Amino acid sequence: MSKVIVVTSGKGGVGKTTSAAAVSAGLAMRGHKTCVIDFDVGLRNLDMIMGCERRVVFDFINVIQGDAKLKQALIKDKRIDTLSVLPTSQTRDKDALTKEGVKQVLDELREEFDYIVCDSPAGIERGAHLAMYFADEAIVVTNPEVSSVRDSDRVLGLLNSKTHIAERGDGSAIRAHLLLTRFDNRRSASGEMMSVEDVLDILAIPLLGIIPESQTVLKASNVGMPVVMDDKSAAGKAYTEAVGRLLGEQIEIRMDVGERRGLWQRLMGRTA
Amino acid sequence: MQSQQVQQNPAKRVTTLKPFEIRGRFFTAVAVHLTGPADAAFYQALDTQIGQTPQFFDSAPIVLDLQNAAGFGSSEEMGLLVAQMRSRNLLVFGIQHGTDQQMQAARGAGLIPMSGGKDKPLDRQRPPRAQAETPAQKAPEPASRLITEPVRSGQTIFADRGDLVVVGPVSSGAELIASGNIHVYGTLRGRAMAGVNGDHNARIFCHSLDAELLAIAGLYRTSDDLPADMRKKNVQAYLQDDVLRIEAIG
Numbered sequence: 001m002s003k004v005i006v007v008t009s010g011k012g013g014v015g016k017t018t019s020a021a022a023v024s025a026g027l028a029m030r031g032h033k034t035c036v037i038d039f040d041v042g043l044r045n046l047d048m049i050m051g052c053e054r055r056v057v058f059d060f061i062n063v064i065q066g067d068a069k070l071k072q073a074l075i076k077d078k079r080i081d082t083l084s085v086l087p088t089s090q091t092r093d094k095d096a097l098t099k100e101g102v103k104q105v106l107d108e109l110r111e112e113f114d115y116i117v118c119d120s121p122a123g124i125e126r127g128a129h130l131a132m133y134f135a136d137e138a139i140v141v142t143n144p145e146v147s148s149v150r151d152s153d154r155v156l157g158l159l160n161s162k163t164h165i166a167e168r169g170d171g172s173a174i175r176a177h178l179l180l181t182r183f184d185n186r187r188s189a190s191g192e193m194m195s196v197e198d199v200l201d202i203l204a205i206p207l208l209g210i211i212p213e214s215q216t217v218l219k220a221s222n223v224g225m226p227v228v229m230d231d232k233s234a235a236g237k238a239y240t241e242a243v244g245r246l247l248g249e250q251i252e253i254r255m256d257v258g259e260r261r262g263l264w265q266r267l268m269g270r271t272a
Numbered sequence: 273m274q275s276q277q278v279q280q281n282p283a284k285r286v287t288t289l290k291p292f293e294i295r296g297r298f299f300t301a302v303a304v305h306l307t308g309p310a311d312a313a314f315y316q317a318l319d320t321q322i323g324q325t326p327q328f329f330d331s332a333p334i335v336l337d338l339q340n341a342a343g344f345g346s347s348e349e350m351g352l353l354v355a356q357m358r359s360r361n362l363l364v365f366g367i368q369h370g371t372d373q374q375m376q377a378a379r380g381a382g383l384i385p386m387s388g389g390k391d392k393p394l395d396r397q398r399p400p401r402a403q404a405e406t407p408a409q410k411a412p413e414p415a416s417r418l419i420t421e422p423v424r425s426g427q428t429i430f431a432d433r434g435d436l437v438v439v440g441p442v443s444s445g446a447e448l449i450a451s452g453n454i455h456v457y458g459t460l461r462g463r464a465m466a467g468v469n470g471d472h473n474a475r476i477f478c479h480s481l482d483a484e485l486l487a488i489a490g491l492y493r494t495s496d497d498l499p500a501d502m503r504k505k506n507v508q509a510y511l512q513d514d515v516l517r518i519e520a521i522g
Contacts, residue, residue: 157424
């Protein structure tokens, strides 16, 4: 049974595309057949972060409009053979997405892939709505600051009301996970950033992982390599562990501040 | 030149000038059923009727029903009848249920042959109202509303006929609205408006107060006006002499 996972946030610039690339690459590295779709029509970025921007011929919109077959648009990753990328169009806009078209493409992908990761655009309009609409699970990417947390909260409300699963009305809901990105222990400890505890208190969903603010993330994006493939960097390791937790493994959430041991236990209590 | 311009742009002319509008219109006419020829006896009976209820027939629009009436096959005959009736201030304008010949005659006499329509006894008395307000037999729905999920930013929860109970946090940017009391078993960071239909006795209860706004019956306080020592406390808010008071409970 394949799973559709949406990576969403509401706010822009929090690391959705980086996270979508890292999570999909992480899933594929474990041998799961994975496809990552760029829903940010008009602001095509995922292909660059995945390092396949020169290989884009047909895109998601071409497939939706019937101008190309899905097989023609899918780009197989050269490093991980279980990973494929479905890039989006840079010249069109979100209006080119239709609910029926998205459903058709996802249904077709479900037949071939174990995991389909949807990289949502920022905002809560058409592109973001359709990215989350058919999802089974959601990864809500949040930075430890108030505006990002509030936007994530809004998105969680939409996940619980404006999606295919929610509209069935049988009480089932999308499983939402929190991925806290660009986290800086020192700044959080000094009160410049919100603490993990505060964010979890407001959002009230299980924590999938904490990705430290790291130079390697930007570097990896620039060379078109998902950061999860850099097993030396702290961010890469954090993503690898987050993928493990997404698959149901019990991995302790690591934070480098020793004296906050009490907090670890609390976090583990939430993820269990 | 000018008329040409107007012709080139007829759509604009219609939208700007609007010489007429077309609307549907229903109105009531009085149907007079004729049962025999329009002889002296007929006019006598008619005069008697008018004498009894002069206001009812005064300037009333009238349709002649010819279903049970023979004759009136010529325009002259029809015209005579109409003239007689109009002289009594009965404004005949159409006929119904006539034969083809009668319809033709009516057209000749300047009447409109009507089709369709239904007769209804002209009764000035309205049916008693109590009949419409028979109480519903099914049990009333519970007036209070229970929410067991976190209330997210951007969501509005409205309990229009009673209390609102939320088990879970209420995020900043969320709104709770109730005609009765509001209970939050969790942190209240959003807005809560109780007694919105003007109930001054409504109250707001929450386990941890961090609200953007509290309001009861339209009187409100924003987070800036909330007493600092009540923050994150288990509190209730209520109205006392038109002042929104907040006090710790438990």
